[in-house]
Amino acid sequence: MAQKPSIPKGTRDFSPQEMAKRNYIFDTIKSVFLLYGFQPIETPAMENLSTLMGKYGEEGDKLLFKILNSGDYLKNAPDELLANKDYIHLITKLSEKGLRYDLTVPFARYVVQHRNDLQMPFKRYQIQPVWRADRPQRGRYREFYQCDADVVGSDSLFNEVELISIIDEVFKRFGINIVIKLNNRKVLTGIAEVIGAPEKIVDITVAIDKMDKIGLDNVNAELAEKGLSQQAIDTLRPLLTLSGTNQEKIATLEQLLATSQVGLKGIEEIKFVLDTASSLNLTAKLELDVSLARGLNYYTGTILEVKALDVEMGSICGGGRYDNLTGVFGMDGLSGVGFSFGADRIFDVLNTLNLYPAETSATTRVIFMNFGHNEAVASLRHMRSLRHAGISCELYPESTKMKKQMNYANSKGIPFVAMVGESEMQSNTIAIKNMGTGEQNNYTIEQAIELLK
Numbered sequence: 001m002a003q004k005p006s007i008p009k010g011t012r013d014f015s016p017q018e019m020a021k022r023n024y025i026f027d028t029i030k031s032v033f034l035l036y037g038f039q040p041i042e043t044p045a046m047e048n049l050s051t052l053m054g055k056y057g058e059e060g061d062k063l064l065f066k067i068l069n070s071g072d073y074l075k076n077a078p079d080e081l082l083a084n085k086d087y088i089h090l091i092t093k094l095s096e097k098g099l100r101y102d103l104t105v106p107f108a109r110y111v112v113q114h115r116n117d118l119q120m121p122f123k124r125y126q127i128q129p130v131w132r133a134d135r136p137q138r139g140r141y142r143e144f145y146q147c148d149a150d151v152v153g154s155d156s157l158f159n160e161v162e163l164i165s166i167i168d169e170v171f172k173r174f175g176i177n178i179v180i181k182l183n184n185r186k187v188l189t190g191i192a193e194v195i196g197a198p199e200k201i202v203d204i205t206v207a208i209d210k211m212d213k214i215g216l217d218n219v220n221a222e223l224a225e226k227g228l229s230q231q232a233i234d235t236l237r238p239l240l241t242l243s244g245t246n247q248e249k250i251a252t253l254e255q256l257l258a259t260s261q262v263g264l265k266g267i268e269e270i271k272f273v274l275d276t277a278s279s280l281n282l283t284a285k286l287e288l289d290v291s292l293a294r295g296l297n298y299y300t301g302t303i304l305e306v307k308a309l310d311v312e313m314g315s316i317c318g319g320g321r322y323d324n325l326t327g328v329f330g331m332d333g334l335s336g337v338g339f340s341f342g343a344d345r346i347f348d349v350l351n352t353l354n355l356y357p358a359e360t361s362a363t364t365r366v367i368f369m370n371f372g373h374n375e376a377v378a379s380l381r382h383m384r385s386l387r388h389a390g391i392s393c394e395l396y397p398e399s400t401k402m403k404k405q406m407n408y409a410n411s412k413g414i415p416f417v418a419m420v421g422e423s424e425m426q427s428n429t430i431a432i433k434n435m436g437t438g439e440q441n442n443y444t445i446e447q448a449i450e451l452l453k
Contacts, residue, residue, distance in 0.1 A: 008142065009136050009142065010134070010136035010140075010141045010142025010143065011141065011142060011143045012141065012143075016363075017361055018347075020360055020361055020363075021347065021350065021351070021356055021360055021361070022145075022343070022347055024356065024357070024360045025174075025343055025346055025347060025350070026127055026145075026147065026343065028170060028173050028174065029127070029147045029170055029341055029343075030125070030127065030147075032166055032169050032170050032173070033125040033147075033149055033166070035169075036123075036149075036162060036165075036166055037123055038123045038124060038125040038149050039123060039124055039125070040124070040125055040126065040127075041107075041110065041124050041125075041126055042126065042128060043100070043103070043106040043107070043109075043110055043126070043128070044100075044106075045099060045100060045128075045129070046067060046097045046098065046099055046100070047097065047098060047100050047105075047106055047109065048096060048097055048098075049064070049066065049095060049096055049097060049098045050096075051105065051106070051109050051329075052064055052098050052100065052101060052105060053098075054328075055105045055298060055325075055328065056101055056102075056105075057202065057206060059206060060101060062133070063101065063132045063133045063134055064098045064099070064101055064132075064133065065098055065099040065131045065132075065133050065142075066094075066095040066097075066098045067095055067096075067097045067098055067099065068094055068095055069094060069095060069096055076094075099130075099131040100130050100131065101130060101131070101132055102130050102146060102148075102340070103126045103128060103130060103146050103148040103340065104148065104150065104298070104322070104325070104338060104340070105298075105325070107124065107126065107148070107150055107338075108322075108325045108326045108328075108329060108336075109329055111152055111326055111331070111334070111336075112326050112329040112330060112331040113329075115331060118153075120152070120153030120154070121151050121152060121153035121154035121159075122151070122152050122153055123149070123150070123151050124148075124149070124150055125147070125148060125149045125150075126146075126147075126148045127145065127146070127147045127148075127343075128145065128146070129143055129144065129145050129146075130143075130144065130145075130146050131143050132144075138348075140314065141344055144342070144343070144344040145343040145344060146340040146341070146342065146343065147340060147341040147343050148319075148338055148339070148340045148341075149163065149166060149338055149339060150336055150337065150338025150339075151163075151336060151337055151338065152326070152334055152335070152336035153334060153335070153336070154335065155335045157269060157272050157273055157276075157302070158276070159337050160273045160302045160321065160337055161273060161276045161277050161280075163304075163319070163337065163338070163339055164180060164273070164277045164282070164284075164286070164304070165277070165280060165282070167180060167284065167304075167306060167317055167339070167341075168180070168280075168282040168283055168284045170341065171283075171284060171306070172283045172284075174346065174350060174355060175353075175355045176308055176310070176316075176346075176349055176350070176353070176355065177308070177309040177310055178284045178285070178306050178307065178308055178309060178316075179284065179285040179286075179287050179306070179307050179309060180284050180285065180286050180287070180304055180305075180306050181287050181288075181289040181292050181304060181305045181306070181307065182270060182273065182274065182286060182287070182288055182289065182292070182302065182303070182304050183270070183288065183289055183290060183291075183292040183293070183294075183302075183303050183304075184266035184267070184269050184270050184301055184302055184303065185205070185266070185293075185294075185299045185300050185301060185303055185320070186262050186263060186265050186266025186269065186300070186301060187253065187257070187263055187266035187267060187270065187290065188201065188204065188205055188208075188266075188293060189201055189260075189262050189263065189266070190257040190260035190262050190263015190264070190266060191204070191236065191239055191256075191257070191260075191263065191290075192204055193259075193260045193262070193263065194235070194256065194257060194259060194260055194263070195228075195231075195232040195235040195236050196229075196231075196232055196235075197228055197229075197232050200226060200227065200228055200232075203223065203226035203227075203228070204223065204228075204236075204293075205293040205294075206293070207219050207222040207223050207226065208240060208291050208293045209292075209293035209294060210222070211240065211291045212314075216237070216240065216241065219240075220233050220237070223236070239253075239256060239290055240290060240291045241291075242288075242290050246274055246286065246287065246288045249288045249290065250267060250270065250271060250288065253267050253290070254267055266301070269301060269302060270288060270302070273302055274286060274288065284306075285309075289305075292304075292305055294318060294319075294320055298322040298324070298325045299320040299321065299322055300321060300322055300323040300324060301320065301321030301322075301323065301337070302320050302321045302337065303318075303319070303320035303321075304317075304318060304319060304320060304339065305317065305318040306318065308349045310353060311349050311352045311353060313345055313348065313349055313352075314345065315342070315345075316341070316342045316345045316346050316349060317339060317340065317341050317342060318339060318340060318342075319337070319338050319339025319340055320337065320338075320339070321335065321336070321337040322335075322336050322337070322338075323335045323336075361413070363392075363412050363413055363414060364392050364393060364394050364412060364414045365391050365392045365393060365414070365415065365416060365452055366386070366391065366392075366393045366414065366415075366416040366417070366418050366432070366452055367393065367394050367395070367396060367405075367408070367409050367412075367414045367416075367417055367418065368382070368383060368393065368394070368395045368396065368417075368418045368419070368420060369396060369402065369405050369406075369417060369418070369419045369420075370395060370396045370397065370398060370399045370400070370405065371399060371419070371420070371421050372399050373399075374425070375420050375421060375422070375425065376395060376399070378420050378424075378425050379395055379418070379420045380395060382418070382420065382430055382445055382448070383395065385445050385449070386445075386448065386449060386452065389449045389453065390453075391449065391452045391453065393418070396408060409435065410435070414435065415434070415435055415436060416432055416433065416434060416435060416452060417432070417433045417435060418430050418431065418432050418433075418448075419431040419432075419433070424442065427442070428444070428445075429442040429443060429444055430442065430443055430444075430445065430448050432448060432451065432452075
């Protein structure tokens with residue numbers, strides 16, 4: 001007996017109805033990107049591991065899906081590494097490529113590779129799937145889509161403000177109430193300095209980035225494991241639990257980071273972004289969150305995450321500024337800022353809150369019943385006119401029982417049924433039934449177009 005087929009954990013199939021909803025998400029995001037002057041690109045699903053490794057920190061490297069070399073993938077593997085099961089060094093011998101972890105690093109590679117063809121600043125958007133060998137759970141998948149927008153070749157903080165404006169506009173169109181949480185990696189660097197652990201900045205950001213998932217006590221335990229002194233952990237605690245308005249938090253930070261030049265620079269950038277964005281009368285709430293770290297090593301300035309207010313879900317959008325990402329590919333001095341919409345999490349939020357417009361699930365507008373060869377051919381002629389007018393329609397392919405054809409129309413939620421029988425052929429009309437009201441009348445093709453539009 002054949003084994004029942006399945007798909008890998010952390011991946012999903014999508015039905016036509018689900019795809020209609022997903023396309024609504026992608027089309028909405030894409031339309032806003034275009035409004036703000038962003039251009040589309042695409043990059044390969046797989047990249048060289050040398051492009052991907054070392055860009056996401058130790059945690060990220062573990063989550064990269066590696067692709068075994070073709071053919072005899074063991075031929076370059078030293079016996080000693082195989083015997084010792086030295087995975088870390090063995091993987092580079094077995095695999096030269098991997099599936100992309102995000103769209104930002106491939107974008108940086110793209111910019112460097114095509115630098116002579118790009119006009120700076122370069123504004124691009126990219127909507128493609130990414131893969132992470134993460135533990136699957138609600139809202140977290142191993143294969144998922146990202147919808148990125150980035151600006152490279154400009155240091156201006158107005159870019160951060162524009163990206164916040166895009167986020168606000170997209171979620172306003174979706175009808176999702178959100179909070180945009182902001183921080184700055186320079187502030188985190190300043191915190192590491194004032195607690196006396198500047199060399200632990202990566203460990204600190206990786207740990208506090210888990211605050212929402214594991215809580216402050218577990219974050220402190222992880223920091224202790226990484227070698228932070230108890231005094232440093234105690235000094236850090238109040239900084240991660242700041243309360244009050246954004247202005248009050250900033251005032252507190254200015255006092256606590258008074259001795260850190262880089263920390264004060266981060267506060268200055270936060271103030272600019274918050275003040276400028278707040279002047280735009282955004283729908284979204286803006287909140288300074290010092291515990292926000294975005295645990296990716298390449299961020300150097302503004303960082304942001306978006307949370308839905310009406311449903312329990314992880315971040316549904318995130319990003320920040322990276323001043324040195326392209327440097328690892330041999331192109332120093334190119335600053336960039338960008339963010340990514342988590343399309344799969346947005347899909348789950350919209351499903352949970354039932355926020356899809358009614359027309360999102362629209363399918364075929366009208367289906368023609370099949371009463372035989374001549375009637376079907378006449379129907380096809382009418383359908384050409386309807387399709388030319390932009391009306392989606394289909395013909396039931398077999399001349400079978402009316403009940404079966406009607407059941408098909410009902411199962412697909414098709415709102416109108418058209419019938420072309422002998423009398424309609426003689427009068428050159430179409431009998432159209434509204435499946436919602438049950439009303440049925442005969443129409444000329446011109447009248448049918450007007451009705452169905």
